[in-house]
Amino acid sequence: MKKKRLWFRSALLAILVLAIGYTIYNSIYEESGTYISKGDSAPNFVLTDLDGNQVELEDYRGKGVFLNFWGTWCKPCEREMPFMQRQYEKYKEQGVEILAVNVSETNVSVKNFADRYRLSFPIPLDKQREVTKAYGIGPIPTTILIDKNGKVVDRTSDSLSEEKIISFMEKIKP
């Protein structure tokens, strides 16, 4: 009888402590609603790129994908573009692709920008911000690293140095 009561009390207290703990945990990481993070499988998407081609993420299965979200008006994005271009040329043959998703800008702005920096990787245009929302992108630039199996390996919102980009490329090289 006594034992049963102790059991009951311990179980009830434990459940409540767990529930409160979990609530606090969730409240701290609340913004993670649709946040795609490490370990998730990257949601598929289809967008039209600057040249009018359809770019579908699933077509890149088997390759590592360096998925970057950016805008022409964002200075840190601008800074990392030349580094990305240089490393793209090196790692393209090793099976790493860069997809630089532009967040809701006009073709003219993006094209002028791409021409200025001679960017040769595909630039899918997310006019309606649908992919941006699906990936839960807050501040840009945000870079998501996807391995050959379509799993997210890492995610960062830092402005990237060239060394960092190289280390990322190595990480997702198939």
Next chain:
Amino acid sequence: MAEISSTLLYSAFIIYLFSTLFFAMSISDKKNKDAAHTKKWGKVGFISSCIGFVSQVGYFITRWMASGHAPVSNLFEFTTFFGMMMVLAFIILYAIYRTNGLGVFAMPVALLVIAYASMFPRDISPLIPALQSDWLKIHVTTAALGEGILAISFVSGLIYLIRTVDQSVSSKKTMWLEIILYSLISVVGFIVVSLAFKGAGYQSAFEIMNDQNQPVKIVYEMPVIAGPADGKQLDDSFGPLFSTPSWMNGVNASIKLNTFIWSLLSGVILYGLLRLILRKRISAALQTKVNMNSDLLDEISYRAVAIGFPIFTLGALIFAMIWAQQAWSRFWGWDPKEVWALITFLFYAAYLHLRLSRGWHGEKSAWLCVLGFWIITFNLIAVNLVLVGLHSYA
């Protein structure tokens, strides 16, 4: 229709005034001590407060007809309605307990509330989209009724304290009791000062910068003690003696502070005059007049909380949540008004739990009822006028 409405409110006010007098007659123990005297004047007082209430209901209905929406949409209308609900709550509790002494204190407090309300702009104003909902009348009226009943617990608690606090020596208790009475007197002071300066047509204008950094003109209707944080006086009338701290929000912050200072000052003068006339503490003077059973007072104030608490919860929290869900897409958003409604709820919840334990009946309980009413008035006045949020009428 709008004129009929104001006339009805005015007559309700006068009738309430008379019913206060009748109740006072019923407990005056100088000449007639017999029960018949008490009973007769008590009855007259009760009937007149009922007539006054009917007249005020008439005001409510006619104003509704004139404006096309329930007249609870701005500070004047809401505060008037709150006063009306206090009268209703008093009528209910009088019907149960038949205590004339309660009327002597409850009716003046209700009068004060209604007079205070009429200091706000009384124009019939249109409803902004957020207020266009049936929940406006449901939520506001229920919440006001709950608060009105809880206010009676304050009145009863106050009488209890006047009756029982030892006045032979000066103590912390007598001091606090005087502070409570002084605050009530300050409301009278506010009304007197407002009417006086309005009657004299006093005005002083300032040019200040609003939040968008554009110059706006603000007009004081009382001599300026607290000037705006950063402004230029446009005429050469009196003041200001000092500037309002800049963290006080809104273009009218300094005017509100100035009015507040005037209320306190005039309160001091009125209070001082009363002390001079009475030659003792006001509560001590009142104590000699009040001769009510303290157990009954305790019971009334507890009963008022027991009746008022569920109604308050229903109106100020549950109906509020349903409406907020519909209008703002979330039932709870930690808006200051919401938080203070929750604080009121928690406070009375604590009160009801304390009543379970020994030692919390009687005097302690009466102090709590006073504190509870302070929270309600704070939510009614300060949250609307001082704290910013979705509920700030104005």
Next chain:
Amino acid sequence: MMQTITCECGHSNPYGTSLCQACGKPLTQDVEVLSSMRYEGSARRSQTYNKTFVDHVWNFFSSVKVGVWLIVIILVAAAIGTIFPQETFIPPNVDPATHYESEYGTLGLIYYLLGFHNLYGSWWFIILLGMLGLSIIVASLDRGIPLYKALKQQRVTRHDQFMKNQRLFSVSKDVEMEEVKYTLESLRYKVREENGNIFAEKGRFSRWGAYVNHVGLIIFLTGAMLRFFPGMYVDDILWVREGEKASIPGTATDEGQYYLENNEFILEMYDKEEKKFNSALSSVDGEVAKNYQSNVTLYKTKPDHTVGEDPELVKVKDGEIRVNEPFKFDSFALYQTDFKLNEFYKMSFELEEKESGKKFGKLTVDLHDPKQEYDLGNGYKVKIEEYFPNFILDEQNEPSTVNNLPDNPAFVFSMYSPETPKGEKAFVGIQKNIESGENQFKMSFAGIETKDLTALTVRKDHTLWIIALGGLIFMIGVTQGLYWNYRRIWIKQNQDEVWAAAHTNKNWYGLKKDVEFLSNKTSLIPLEEKE
């Protein structure tokens, strides 16, 4: 075996009981009958065991005193949170780290540093609410169950000491018991008899009110907690331009993704001339809004829709969204939240020869999708070299854009004509026209088109029904407990005397009226109140 106390009436009571659960006899010397009546003198379960750590924790939360302290601490914390606006109420584009100090001075800084700017979402506030929930559960279990047993076990015949110590008590002689019984029944008491003694009770269910409302509160708190769990709750905002379609965030399911078209945004103001509101409206600067409304059409994609692709849309329904009138579909609701009037949409220019003022054709630039080149015919054309939707000069004094919203559009045009085949460049913005060198041609402004935007809150809340249920049960419990009371009257024949006692948990005034009525109608001596 558990320790038990056997009363002289034969009933065996659990350890810790102060009044016998059957006859009410005080089981120890120092028991005060009246104050023990709150829980019928039953043993609060927590008081009986005090052995392990778990029991200590349990006992802590079982105390009403602890519960009241928790309420008071939460109350004070909640009040502190209203001193300055919470983070959610400050302007969205400011940094809270500096905002509180610049706006409210040192106090504001301290407020921010203590984390009070996000008080209601802080870990310690959630812990406080959790502890309150725990206290509600433990205290209710500890009291509710023994109380239920005690009220069920109570006997008609009570111990003399129990009777004598009640607040209302009297001793009479020669009482017609049938009359007493009849009178009590007429007062709607439930009467039981045993050996010529009477026990009458009324409103026992009100004793459960407290426990019912506590159950309601727990359900409510559970619902509030569940919204932190993924999938239960969607809260997003959707901006749509008039005439455009946008995918509604958070509404992707296996059956497809929802889209919304904004057909029209309507803003109506009150007419200042309207007689009713004349005096109120003339006393405010500007206008008072009457209606915010979006007329929308809801669409759905095919189930195999991939994010980002051009959707194949099927119309679902039309709707109107106003403040207070959300638009509902499936488990979602859209609320009118905000709007933006007259956002630049299309800008028109004419190619003009400066000297003659002669015009060589007009072009209209869609600010959301400008073309690279506009051919005006006859060898005249205009090329867009640069486009800055929201023009600004950056730190290096270079033309740049703040973001991608066309709030302050500016262009670098190249103008070509048969006379100037190499092209002339001109920078054109709103009320700006800068040229490099002497140009023969210029772009003259020829009009602007604007569009309104509406902002809608997208909401899904699977916890609503739990919260509503909790609220309902709470209200039932509170009403039950506070609007009714449990009145009991005992009449006991003691040799040639008749003892009467009465008790209620609240509203003694009502009970006194009952016993007054009883003594008036019968030969019972009026019950007297003990001080």
